[in-house]
Amino acid sequence: MVSGEGKIRGDLIRKEAFNLGFDLIGIVPLRQLDEHKEHLHSWLDKKMNADMFFLSRDKDKRTDPRKLFPGANSVIVTGLNYFPPILQDGDLPLISKYAYGEDYHFVIKEKLRKLLDFIISLDPSATGKICVDSSPVLEKAWAHEAGLGWIGKNSLLINRERGSFIFLGEIFLNIDLESYTQVQPDYCGNCSLCIETCPTGAINDNRTIDAGKCISWLTIERKSEIPDEFRGKLKNRIFGCDICQDICPWNNGITPHKTDQFRISDDVRKMSLEEWKNLTSEKFEKLFRRSPLKRAGYKKITDNIKFVTD
Ligand code: SF4
Ligand code: SF4
Numbered sequence: 522m523v524s525g526e527g528k529i530r531g532d533l534i535r536k537e538a539f540n541l542g543f544d545l546i547g548i549v550p551l552r553q554l555d556e557h558k559e560h561l562h563s564w565l566d567k568k569m570n571a572d573m574f575f576l577s578r579d580k581d582k583r584t585d586p587r588k589l590f591p592g593a594n595s596v597i598v599t600g601l602n603y604f605p606p607i608l609q610d611g612d613l614p615l616i617s618k619y620a621y622g623e624d625y626h627f628v629i630k631e632k633l634r635k636l637l638d639f640i641i642s643l644d645p646s647a648t649g650k651i652c653v654d655s656s657p658v659l660e661k662a663w664a665h666e667a668g669l670g671w672i673g674k675n676s677l678l679i680n681r682e683r684g685s686f687i688f689l690g691e692i693f694l695n696i697d698l699e700s701y702t703q704v705q706p707d708y709c710g711n712c713s714l715c716i717e718t719c720p721t722g723a724i725n726d727n728r729t730i731d732a733g734k735c736i737s738w739l740t741i742e743r744k745s746e747i748p749d750e751f752r753g754k755l756k757n758r759i760f761g762c763d764i765c766q767d768i769c770p771w772n773n774g775i776t777p778h779k780t781d782q783f784r785i786s787d788d789v790r791k792m793s794l795e796e797w798k799n800l801t802s803e804k805f806e807k808l809f810r811r812s813p814l815k816r817a818g819y820k821k822i823t824d825n826i827k828f829v830t831d
Contacts, residue, residue, distance in 0.1 A: 529643050531701030537639045538599055541632045542780060544683055545600030547667025548701040551593050551693065554584045554662050560727070579657035586693060589657060590650050595698040596691055597636070598660075598667035600678075601629055604686035606777035609790055614797045614826055617737065617761025618686060620813040622783035627811075629653045629690040637692055649694040660689045668702035675715035675765040676730050681708060684772035708771065715765035720754040724765060736762035740825050741817050747828050759797075759825040760814055797826055 531548050538546040582589045586596075605621050619625065633651045641647045652658050661678045665671060669689070670680035679685040716724045723734035732738045736758050739747050747755075755762075766772055789808055805819045814822055 528697050528699045529640060529647075531699040533643065534597065534636070534640065534698070535701060538597075538636055541635055542601065543599045543632065543636075544602045545598075545669045545680060545687065546701070547598050547664070547669050548698050549596050549598070549663070549667045550697070550700060551586060551596055553587075554659055554666075560729070582657045583659050586658065590693040592695045593650070593693040594696060595694045595700075596663055596667065597694065597698070598664045598669055599629070599633065599636070599690045599692075600664065600669050600680065600683065600687040601625075601632070601690070601780065602683055602686060602776070602778040603688055603780070603783050604684065604772070604775050604777050605783070605785065607785060607790065609785065611757075613757065613792065613794055614759040614829065615757050616759065616785075616789075616814065618763050618766075619688070620760055621785035621789075622780075623811045624813050624815070625688045625783070626653050626655065628780065628782045629688055633690050633692055640692075640694070640696075644696055647694055647696045649692045652691045652693065654689070658691060660691065663691055664689050665704065666702070668704050671705050671707045671709070672728055673715070673769065673771075674709050674713060674726075674728055675719075675724055675769065676728050677766065679708070679769065679771050681705060681771065684775040685766050685769060686772065686775065686778075712770065714768045714770070718768045719765055720756070721751060736764075741821075746824070752828070755825075755829050757829050759822060759829060760817060794830070798830060800826065 534548060535546050587593060603619055603625065605618050609615055630651055630653050633653070637649045637651065640649070652660075654660065661672050661676075664678045669687075670678045670685075673679040673685065675685075677685045678687060678689060680687060716726070721734045721736060723731050723736075725731060736755055739751060740755065740758060740760055740762070786808070800823060802819045805822065809815055
């Protein structure tokens, strides 16, 4: 084992994480996140989770990760930039930037698996559980704790140098690790641009989102038709929404990502409005086979196109 005081050195893990392409990493001891309990429960009690009932099912596991990962002692939190080097034409049906390329779950899980293998090579007694936005984990709270940034008024994790177009991932480990964290203060200050700019008024004043009003939920998760009250408010958004990130001053001049899998293909970027309107299920399958758009499915996407273009 390569360690300091019997623990694997944090700088070795950081170095390997950067080699694997991660932009941010922090390491913290596991603990109960009791201070988030009230906030989470009140958000759920007010039904701000829309129909995402799975969020209330596992609420105790979210604040007590040992219920989810018995024996876990440390958490590694990683951040991977997804701000695109090339953007879609803003007048065409818009896909959220996180969905330009391949589904991030696969890309990040593969990197985290390699990071875990590296840790096991240093300490064969190590075991870990990888999470990417799917387990009941308070990802942003852990990212804040691990020094990756602060939770902005738009409810997203913001890093002072990297902005907020960041995918988070975690490894919950059974071993103790040398902690490596520098908690970032809240740099939102008096700004409220995201709250003022959100076209549907979905941002609450306590750094949470009313999911039922958020364009991301409406265009991705909502099973039934988008209600008429939102007509005109989505502009040309057919999958997700970046408005509260695009407006955030901390995203001004950020460096684009270097992850090839997150690039938008020319075939998608060059689609005309007519091609979007006439999208067939065969073409959808071909273009978005490995994309997050598959999660919404052909019918939802074509309904959304109709909703914003009719
Ligand atoms: S993603 Fe869009 S709709 Fe949702 S809170 Fe942000 S600006 Fe509002
Ligand atoms: S737009 Fe302003 S208030 Fe909103 S997250 Fe960014 S800095 Fe914070």
